[in-house]
Amino acid sequence: MRCFIICLFLALAPLAASPAAELPIFDAHIHYSHDTRAALPAKEAIEILRKAGVRRALVSSSDDDGTRALYDAAPDLVIPELRPYRVRSDITTWMRDRFVIPYVEDRLKRYRYVAIGEFHIYGAEADLPIVRHMVQLAREHKLLVHMHSDAEAVERVFKQDPGARVLWAHAGFAPPREVHEMLRRHRNLWCDLSWRTDHAPGGKLNPEWRPLFLEMAERFMVGTDTPSPERWHYIVEHARLARSWLSELPADVAERIAWRNGEALFGPLAARLGKP
Numbered sequence: 001m002r003c004f005i006i007c008l009f010l011a012l013a014p015l016a017a018s019p020a021a022e023l024p025i026f027d028a029h030i031h032y033s034h035d036t037r038a039a040l041p042a043k044e045a046i047e048i049l050r051k052a053g054v055r056r057a058l059v060s061s062s063d064d065d066g067t068r069a070l071y072d073a074a075p076d077l078v079i080p081e082l083r084p085y086r087v088r089s090d091i092t093t094w095m096r097d098r099f100v101i102p103y104v105e106d107r108l109k110r111y112r113y114v115a116i117g118e119f120h121i122y123g124a125e126a127d128l129p130i131v132r133h134m135v136q137l138a139r140e141h142k143l144l145v146h147m148h149s150d151a152e153a154v155e156r157v158f159k160q161d162p163g164a165r166v167l168w169a170h171a172g173f174a175p176p177r178e179v180h181e182m183l184r185r186h187r188n189l190w191c192d193l194s195w196r197t198d199h200a201p202g203g204k205l206n207p208e209w210r211p212l213f214l215e216m217a218e219r220f221m222v223g224t225d226t227p228s229p230e231r232w233h234y235i236v237e238h239a240r241l242a243r244s245w246l247s248e249l250p251a252d253v254a255e256r257i258a259w260r261n262g263e264a265l266f267g268p269l270a271a272r273l274g275k276p
Helices: 002-017 034-039 042-051 065-073 088-092 100-110 123-127 129-140 151-160 169-173 176-185 210-215 235-246 251-271
Strands: 025-031 054-060 078-080 115-121 144-149 166-168 189-192
Touching: 025 235, 025 251, 034 065, 042 054, 042 065, 042 235, 054 065, 054 115, 054 251, 065 078, 078 251, 100 129, 115 129, 115 166, 123 129, 123 151, 129 144, 129 151, 144 151, 144 169, 144 251, 151 166, 151 176, 166 169, 169 176, 169 189, 176 189, 176 210, 210 251, 235 251
Parallel strands: 025 054, 054 078, 115 144, 144 166, 166 189
Antiparallel strands: none
């Protein structure tokens, strides 16, 4: 019996000692849009985030009322960003919709945010007048730009405003070599890893991504992405998988990607949300 207990202790000790198992999460890509609000009350949504060990969540919604509802329910957890969509179908039309500008400007007058986005834009669309206006508003209000885009659109935004700070959603779904080159070229570019799984299939770190995470640990954040109500029920599992692959990295690197980068970038902005 004594031998059995010792063996059991040795088997469980690595699990108990694993710091990654207790890592808090900064989820840099959450939506709480109109259809989700109808299916999942704000209180229950916050309970899901807390159950997942999410210490902060960067939230945008279609329309913005969803973000405001979630922020009101948990201002200690939710960090609001302003999405220029009234409904999800705006994804394909917003960059040519003249009513987007007054909508965004009105929300910026009424509330405080840390970023504009997440919005979808590709290639030369980034130079359309409405998109340029969003970049200008971000500069005027000292906000980040959260882009779901290809590398070309990111390049065009930096040409418009070399001082812009950009969070590249899903790391552009680009391969690690291209992501590395973009991060090397733009010091004010960060990546969220939401939705994609190639960096850690099945919760196991892809060796092709490891050198990039080690070299540029301060430039990545995890995220779930919840464009539909169903995705909210994946948040807990996503956090578990994130902790799994992060445990294969040095502890300081894992902490940066899990939550410290998000806190360093958005924490100071969030601290000003309640101030006049």
